[in-house]
Amino acid sequence: MRLQGIEIRTIRMPLVAPFRTSFGVETVRETLLVRAVTDAAEGWGECGASEEPLYSSEYTHGAAEVLRRHLVPALSGVELRDAHALAPALGRFKGHRLAKSALETAVLDADLRGRGVPLSHALGATRSRVACGVSVGITDTIPALLDAVAGYLDAGYVRIKLKIEPGWDLEPVRAVRERFGDIDLQVDANASYRPADARHLARLDAFDLTLLEQPLAADDLLGHARLARAVETPICLDESILSAHHAAAAIELGSCSIVNIKPGRVGGYLEARRIHDVCSAHDVPVWCGGMLETGIGRAANLALAALPGCTMPGDTSASDRYFSTDLTEPFRLEDGHLAVPTGPGIGVVPLPEVLEEVTVEREWIPVAAA
Ligand code: OSB
Ligand code: MG
Numbered sequence: 001m002r003l004q005g006i007e008i009r010t011i012r013m014p015l016v017a018p019f020r021t022s023f024g025v026e027t028v029r030e031t032l033l034v035r036a037v038t039d040a041a042e043g044w045g046e047c048g049a050s051e052e053p054l055y056s057s058e059y060t061h062g063a064a065e066v067l068r069r070h071l072v073p074a075l076s077g078v079e080l081r082d083a084h085a086l087a088p089a090l091g092r093f094k095g096h097r098l099a100k101s102a103l104e105t106a107v108l109d110a111d112l113r114g115r116g117v118p119l120s121h122a123l124g125a126t127r128s129r130v131a132c133g134v135s136v137g138i139t140d141t142i143p144a145l146l147d148a149v150a151g152y153l154d155a156g157y158v159r160i161k162l163k164i165e166p167g168w169d170l171e172p173v174r175a176v177r178e179r180f181g182d183i184d185l186q187v188d189a190n191a192s193y194r195p196a197d198a199r200h201l202a203r204l205d206a207f208d209l210t211l212l213e214q215p216l217a218a219d220d221l222l223g224h225a226r227l228a229r230a231v232e233t234p235i236c237l238d239e240s241i242l243s244a245h246h247a248a249a250a251i252e253l254g255s256c257s258i259v260n261i262k263p264g265r266v267g268g269y270l271e272a273r274r275i276h277d278v279c280s281a282h283d284v285p286v287w288c289g290g291m292l293e294t295g296i297g298r299a300a301n302l303a304l305a306a307l308p309g310c311t312m313p314g315d316t317s318a319s320d321r322y323f324s325t326d327l328t329e330p331f332r333l334e335d336g337h338l339a340v341p342t343g344p345g346i347g348v349v350p351l352p353e354v355l356e357e358v359t360v361e362r363e364w365i366p367v368a369a370a
Pocket of ligand 1: 190289315317
């Protein structure tokens, strides 16, 4: 494969409704799309970064900067047999996993398209459709939350995830459980609690939740291990797991019994696959998380969500949960499931008119041959 260059596009797309978490409110999805041009094909990757560094230390403009200044130039003169060659070539640059993931995914997509192989096949997927959950943000009132959840259940989502934070936890969870009965219900705290909140968090045990996602700080694996012994609700980690190495450590420490895999957070689909494998070897269920992706990121996430170890419904929701007009042909929920794309690579491309409309910046960075 000969990589000729990389296009970085900054896009801005309004969300259908503001998405509120313990770390902030997102009303517009501002992120990057990366297009890799090779002698064989073109490929696309979406960055998980947002306008502000609130979920992780990365943010859209910072990701664009590290790509243009460091990551893409480091590929010049490098022999790229396939996308596995990127991580070693970029390994000396610390962190910046969301940016690295977008770049690796674009190259992976181009390589697979050139060879006619769907991403789901390349990763080892075993399903043709995946069961979908939905992540429900913090609302102003409990009636507003109940309305939102009712709408998603009517649409067919098979699992509901509520965002929680101190002051928005027991009452909303109780209200949803009482109103909707025996649904598959879980919560995500986005690191908003402290170890001293263990007794409070144990009160969630009364609601028979499937899991409690990332209650404590990202770097507190030991705190999560202690908390896991103090609560009955299974602990799932998101922000804490940046690599297969972290997953192995978290499992051995007892910090979690379930893992949310987000390919962006861990530097790409190849590392995401390794996390899936480490977890599967320990009988730790995994599921595919989300970062409010457009159809480009969603298509690739569906390939991951179709792996055999992804035994729980994830946050791969349909296009209309996020955008009134998606960047690709819309992903539609059918009987609570989304179909895994079957075409080569990620299996979808941006719709040209929509892409032009949402692009606010673009640049081309040539890559020199090996
Ligand atoms: O913690 O899982 C999270 C969105 C942005 C950043 C972090 C998270 C989320 C979500 C939404 O929960 C998942 C989605 O629907 O894409
Ligand atoms: Mg999360």
